[in-house]
Amino acid sequence: MASLFHAPMPSTGPGYSFSAQPTAASAPRQHAGFYPYTDNGGSTLGISGATFTILAGDTRSTSGYNINTRHAPKLFKIGGEGPDNLNARIVLSVVGFAADGNALKERLDTVVKMYRYQHGKEISVHACAQRLSHILYGKRFFPYYVTAILGGLDEEGKGALYSYDPVGSYEREQCRAAGAASSLIMPFLDNQVNLKNQYDPMSGQGLEKVQRVPEPLPKETVEEIVRDAFTSAVERHIEVGDGLQMMVITKEGIEETFSPLKED
Amino acid sequence: MFRNNYDNDSVTFSPQGRIFQVEYAQEAVKQGSVVVGIVSKTHAVLAAIKRNAEELSSYQRKIIPIDTHYGIALAGLASDARVLSNFMKQQSLASRLTYARPILLSDITARIGDRAQTNTQHYGKRPYGVGLLIAGVDARGPHLFEFQPSGVTVECVAGGIGARSQMARTYLERNLDEFENCGREELVKHALRALKDSLSQDKELTVENTSLGVAGMEENFKLYEGEEIAGWLETTFENKAEGETGAEGGEGMEVDT
Amino acid sequence: MNHFPEAWGRPRDEIYGAYNPTYLPSSLGGAHQPTTRTQSPIVTGTSVLALKFSTGVVIAADNLASYGSLARFTDVHRLKPFNKRAVVGFGGDVSDMQYLDRLLNSLDVEENYTSSTGDSKQGGEEGLVDAPLMSAKNLHTYLAKVMYKRRTDFNPLWNALLIVGLDDQSQPFLASADLLGTTFSAPSLATGFGAHLAQPILRRVVPNEAASRELSREKAVEAIKECMKVLFYRDARSMNEYSIAVVDENGVELSENEKLENQSWAFADRIKGYGTQVV
Numbered sequence: 001m002a003s004l005f006h007a008p009m010p011s012t013g014p015g016y017s018f019s020a021q022p023t024a025a026s027a028p029r030q031h032a033g034f035y036p037y038t039d040n041g042g043s044t045l046g047i048s049g050a051t052f053t054i055l056a057g058d059t060r061s062t063s064g065y066n067i068n069t070r071h072a073p074k075l076f077k078i079g080g081e082g083p084d085n086l087n088a089r090i091v092l093s094v095v096g097f098a099a100d101g102n103a104l105k106e107r108l109d110t111v112v113k114m115y116r117y118q119h120g121k122e123i124s125v126h127a128c129a130q131r132l133s134h135i136l137y138g139k140r141f142f143p144y145y146v147t148a149i150l151g152g153l154d155e156e157g158k159g160a161l162y163s164y165d166p167v168g169s170y171e172r173e174q175c176r177a178a179g180a181a182s183s184l185i186m187p188f189l190d191n192q193v194n195l196k197n198q199y200d201p202m203s204g205q206g207l208e209k210v211q212r213v214p215e216p217l218p219k220e221t222v223e224e225i226v227r228d229a230f231t232s233a234v235e236r237h238i239e240v241g242d243g244l245q246m247m248v249i250t251k252e253g254i255e256e257t258f259s260p261l262k263e264d
Numbered sequence: 265m266f267r268n269n270y271d272n273d274s275v276t277f278s279p280q281g282r283i284f285q286v287e288y289a290q291e292a293v294k295q296g297s298v299v300v301g302i303v304s305k306t307h308a309v310l311a312a313i314k315r316n317a318e319e320l321s322s323y324q325r326k327i328i329p330i331d332t333h334y335g336i337a338l339a340g341l342a343s344d345a346r347v348l349s350n351f352m353k354q355q356s357l358a359s360r361l362t363y364a365r366p367i368l369l370s371d372i373t374a375r376i377g378d379r380a381q382t383n384t385q386h387y388g389k390r391p392y393g394v395g396l397l398i399a400g401v402d403a404r405g406p407h408l409f410e411f412q413p414s415g416v417t418v419e420c421v422a423g424g425i426g427a428r429s430q431m432a433r434t435y436l437e438r439n440l441d442e443f444e445n446c447g448r449e450e451l452v453k454h455a456l457r458a459l460k461d462s463l464s465q466d467k468e469l470t471v472e473n474t475s476l477g478v479a480g481m482e483e484n485f486k487l488y489e490g491e492e493i494a495g496w497l498e499t500t501f502e503n504k505a506e507g508e509t510g511a512e513g514g515e516g517m518e519v520d521t
Numbered sequence: 522m523n524h525f526p527e528a529w530g531r532p533r534d535e536i537y538g539a540y541n542p543t544y545l546p547s548s549l550g551g552a553h554q555p556t557t558r559t560q561s562p563i564v565t566g567t568s569v570l571a572l573k574f575s576t577g578v579v580i581a582a583d584n585l586a587s588y589g590s591l592a593r594f595t596d597v598h599r600l601k602p603f604n605k606r607a608v609v610g611f612g613g614d615v616s617d618m619q620y621l622d623r624l625l626n627s628l629d630v631e632e633n634y635t636s637s638t639g640d641s642k643q644g645g646e647e648g649l650v651d652a653p654l655m656s657a658k659n660l661h662t663y664l665a666k667v668m669y670k671r672r673t674d675f676n677p678l679w680n681a682l683l684i685v686g687l688d689d690q691s692q693p694f695l696a697s698a699d700l701l702g703t704t705f706s707a708p709s710l711a712t713g714f715g716a717h718l719a720q721p722i723l724r725r726v727v728p729n730e731a732a733s734r735e736l737s738r739e740k741a742v743e744a745i746k747e748c749m750k751v752l753f754y755r756d757a758r759s760m761n762e763y764s765i766a767v768v769d770e771n772g773v774e775l776s777e778n779e780k781l782e783n784q785s786w787a788f789a790d791r792i793k794g795y796g797t798q799v800v
Contacts, residue, residue, distance in 0.1 A: 033560035036672050038701055061705050066716050068697075069707035070729070082332035082484060083360060099669055099702035110357055117353055142673075364662035365689070368653060403653045 037145045038063065040098040041239030043179035044074050045229060046149040047193055048159030050216035052250045053151040055093050056226045057179075058234070058261060059243035070242035070263060072098065076105045077247075077254060078150075079112025079123060088254060089152055090128055091247045095179035096146035096166070104144045108132055125152035129162040129170060137168030147178035152249055159216075159249075174214070181233035181240045188232070192225050193217065219248065227259075234262050274384045274391055285391060286384055289413035292393035296339030298426035298462040299326060301397040301408045302436065302455050304446040308399040308406040310337040310477035311455035313426075313463070327477045331356040332484040333366045334400020335477045339426030340413075341393035348376055348392060368402045373409040373417045381415030395425040400479045424458060432462040448480060449496075456500045469497055525549075562614035562679040564588050566599045567758045568715030569610035570748050571683045572723055573693040573708045573733040574741035577769025578685040580608055581745050583753070584777070585760035586615045592760065598777045600764045603629060605772035607657035607686035609664070612712040613700065614679035621678060624667070625660075657686025657694040657768070661704070669702025677701070681712035686768045693733070693769075708733035711748070714756040719748035738767065750781050754788070 041062035046055040057074035060067060074095055080088030092108060094101030111131055115123045123131075129150050136144055143166045154160040163176035175193040177185035190196040195212040203210035217225075226246060234241045241261050248255045270276055271284030278284060299312040312326035324342060328349045329335040336352070338345035352372055359367035376396070383389045396411040410423045421443055424432035435458040446454065455476070460469055467473075471494050479485035488496075531540065545551030564586050571580040586594040599611045601622050609625065611618040632655055661684040671678050677700040688694040696706035708730055709723035726744045727733040745765065753759045761781040767774045 034558070034672075034675065034677055036675065036677075036701065038703065040703065063703075063716075066720075068703075069705040069710075071707065072705050083364070083366075097701075097703075099672070099704065102704065103669060103702075106361055110361065113357065114353070362663055362666050363655070363659045365656075365659050 037097050037100075039096065039145075039180075040068070040072075041180045042072075042074055042095050043177065043181040043185060043230075043233055043237070043240050044093040044095045044147075044149055045175070045177040045185055045189065045226065046093065046151050046161045046163070047175040047189070047217075047222050047226065048151065048161040048173075049219060049222055050158060051153075052219050052222075052248055053091075053153065053159040053161055054219070054222050054226060054246065054248050055091050055149060055151045056230065056244060056246045057093050057095065058230060058240050059245055059258070060239065060241050061098060062239050065238075067242070073245050074101070075245050075247050075256075076109070077256075078105070078109050078128070079116065085109070089122065089249065090125055091151045091249055091254060092132070093149045093151070093178070094146045097144075100144040101146045104135065104146060104148065107135055111135070125150070125154055125160045125162075128152070129160075129172070132162075133164065133168040133170045135168075136164060136166065140167050143167050147182075149176055149178055151247075153251060157251055177229070179240075181237040184233050184236055185229045188229055189225070193222075223248075230261060273387060274389065275387050283384060286414045289391040289393045290395075293340040293395035293413065293425055294427060294429075296341075296394070296426045297324075297326065298424060298429045298432055298459060299337035299339050299397055300422070300424040300429070300432045300436065300455050300458045300462075301337060301399045301410075301420075302422040302443050302446075302451055302458075303399065303406045303408045304443050304451050306406065307446075307448050307451050307478065307480040308334075308401060308408055309451045309455045309479075310335060310397055310399045310475075311452075311459045312337045312475040313459060313469075314473050314475055316473075323473060327475045327487055329477065329485050329487050331360075331366060331400075333402060334369055334372075334398060334479060335485045335487065337397045337399070337475075337477065339395050339429075344392045344394040345396065348379075348394065348396065351379065352376060366402055368404065369398055369400055369407040369409060370402075370404075370419070373398050373411060373419075376411055377415045377417040379415075380411070380413060384415060397423060397425065399477065400485050401481055405481070406479065422458075424462065426462075428462045428464070430462075432458040435461045448478065449499075452476060452478065452496050453500045456496060460500075469501075471497065558676045559614070559617075559679055562617075564593060564615040565758070566597065566612050566615055566618065567756055568711055568713040568719065568752055569599065569612045569681070569683045570711045570715050570719050570723070570745055570752075571610060571685050571695050571709070572727065572736075572741050572745055573695050574736040574738050575734055576693065577687070577738065577767055578693050578695050579738070579741045579745050579765065579767045580610045580683060580685045581749055581763055581765040581779075582610050582612070583749065583760045583763040585758070585762075587758045590757070592758075595760060595762070598764055600766050600775060600777070601625065602766065602773045602775055603657075603660055603686075604632075604654055606654055606768065607660045607684065608766045608768055608773055608775070609660070610683040610685070610712075612681040612683075617678040617680050621664070621667075621680065621682075628655075628663070656689045657684055658688040658696075660684055660686070661694070661696045661698065665698040665702060665704045668698045668700060672701050683710055683712060685766075686773075687770070691770060714758075715748070715752060718751055718755055722748050722751065738769070742767065746779075746782075750784060753781055753784075754786075 042058050042060055044057035055075050059071050059073055061069050061072035075091055075093045077085035077088035078090040078092050080086045092105055094104055112123050132150055145166055148164040150162040152160050162170050162172050164170045175189045177189055195214045198212040199209045200212055230244050242263050244259045244261050246257045270278035274283055274285035297313040297315045301310045310327050314323035314326050316323045327335055327337045330352050355372055355375055356367050380392050383391045391413040398409040409417055409419050411417050422436040471490050474493055476488040476493050542550040543552040547553050566586055569582040582599040584596055585592055586597040601609045603625055668678055679700050681699045683697050685695050695710055697710050698704050708727040711719040727736055749763050753761050763779050764777040765779050
């Protein structure tokens with residue numbers, strides 16, 4: 001950041017050397033100048049179960065090699081009552097450019113609050129998910145530089161999890177990791193949640209091998225997987241650490257917990 | 265025949281200095297069913313009578329929660345009230361987004377007052393045909409404001425607007441000194457009694473036709489309807505039946521004169 | 522006779538050709554220029570530091586405004602009190618700071634205007650007067666929105682801000698907002714070079730929120746002053762005169778003419794060899 005403030009002074013103003021006066025209206029840009037994005041690091045993940053959805057994220061915020069703060073939550077309750085979003089049933093996680101993440105969170109939250117005001121009922125996760133996609137796509141040519149994951153319970157009470165790219169492509173999934181350490185966490189989730197590359201040891205060899213069939217995991221197992229994913233990511237990625245924020249969405253509501261991660 | 269030539273629009277004064285369209289709008293408020301509001305040191309309460317167009321139809325909406333800290337009660341054109349309440353909702357959300365604070369009731373009231381006033385000064389516009397009571401709790405404590413189609417807004421300790429609201433106001437005036445130190449339950453009872461006084465003889469307060477909104481220093485604005493208010497109606501009626509059936513009747517008579 | 526300044530003492534047309542007016546505004550015959558936006562800061566202030574303690578917050582910034590590497594203005598106050606519950610510290614472009622200062626002043630006027638007319642019943646009562654005062658948290662939310670809006674318009678306010686004071690519950694509040702609209706909050710914060718040099722020292726004093734709740738005002742001020750000294754030693758765009766402010770329940774205490782004390786350059790004793798010096 002310091003270097004931003006100590007850029008060289010402008011040297012060429014309009015001078016009185018007439019032959020040197022520019023005749024064209026403008027010259028091509030010399031340098032990029034102001035760049036409206038930055039990366040604040042961190043990672044998030046979400047896993048849906050039969051009757052619950054868990055979202056988690058670390059609480060570190062970075063600028064390059066600097067740690068801005070050790071406590072910057074990436075998970076937000078959406079559409080509850082009042083500023084603290086009491087009784088909310090939907091959680092949004094955002095990772096990437098934090099300022100865009102906040103703006104996106106506030107827009108979605110406002111939309112969901114207006115939905116309740118206008119329709120007198122709570123929005124469904126599936127409707128909220130589609131709305132979020134539209135919000136992101138609406139800024140297709142100046143995107144919110146974030147990877148979003150939206151979690152809640154669907155109309156049948158099953159865990160629902162939607163993941164997005166910055167311009168609004170979305171899909172419902174069983175699990176998803178996003179952010180700086182997504183490439184470290186996602187393969188782990190593939191293996192542990194969707195049982196990829198796990199075969200029935202009783203089956204034969206080669207083409208005879210039978211894939212293990214994934215089924216919804218119990219909450220305790222999922223919480224363990226989340227914790228393991230983050231403690232491992234902290235070891236291998238410098239932008240991940242400090243604290244772990246978890247939100248568990250069940251039909252009883254949202255349970256939010258913070259627990260420590262390594263601060264190195 | 266004589267015809268009033270000064271009531272075709274809301275921008276022309278009559279020679280007597282009146283703007284008839286605004287006065288007609290105020291008549292629309294008097295057509296609406298009655299709503300009352302009271303504040304104490306700790307709470308703000310709204311109470312309203314809901315009408316239904318016919319026996320089989322549903323009841324109208326008289327109290328609208330806007331933000332977590334306040335709500336409005338309306339008398340007059342419901343559609344005009346909806347426009348105003350949408351505006352208030354937007355302004356309230358905007359205050360929370362830009363400053364992270366709930367909007368002050370004095371602020372939001374001033375804003376709808378200004379909006380209503382512009383309707384009385386631009387050709388081709390018409391005044392809002394609705395009166396509002398705005399009640400809730402903000403950084404400065406509990407408040408009640410009254411809004412009129414003319415754009416006039418006043419803060420009050422207690423107030424009532426709508427059909428036959430004079431009787432409710434008479435009740436409120438008589439008990440004015442008590443409100444300040446009332447607890448939550450007492451305040452609700454006062455509001456219900458004031459409401460009852462405005463009903464015509466053949467009508468009763470029921471769980472179907474009564475709406476209540478309560479906000480407090482420690483509680484968000486909440487709308488109570490249906491079975492939620494059965495308890496209040498019961499206890500309030502009980503007092504009345506035991507206490508002073510005669511006295512109540514007397515009050516009503518007085519007002520009619 | 523042409524009175525326009527650009528004609529004063531001009532070489533004669535018959536010798537040098539006609540004046541080329543392209544750079545002038547189009548009203549004076551100039552070519553149409555593209556609209557321009559801030560691409561880099563011009564006159565800049567360096568780090569701002571702040572630290573939360575048990576009952577309030579302390580903030581400091583030096584009084585220097587640099588023009589590139591030139592120490593251009595030496596008495597520029599970069600801490601701006603908003604009301605008795607909030608102070609804003611500005612790093613980065615000084616003209617943008619002055620713009621924001623004007624913006625904050627008009628906001629303050631607006632706030633006081635509405636609060637004096639809006640409520641006749643309780644406005645005058647003691648104890649309740651302070652309640653509607655904008656808290657540091659309210660101010661931070663607002664400023665962050667301003668910064669984010671301007672970056673989204675590709676017309677940034679080239680600053681890093683620290684907003685300190687008390688929140689709605691009268692608890693110590695400290696948060697930052699920068700030219701991109703990024704915001705965060707921590708027990709200690711430092712912008713610019715301070716993020717590299719002062720923040721590690723401050724984090725030793727308050728590693729977490731719990732530690733800042735235990736910290737005394739004296740210790741906090743001492744830590745900040747120590748960091749200002751370190752910054753003066755190592756930040757070439759810094760100065761030994763600075764402003765320091767403390768915000769707590771008693772209001773804002775601002776001193777704009779502090780001098781660095783007890784400097785010790787002993788650490789530089791054996792450093793040599795810069796520039797032309799060889800022995």
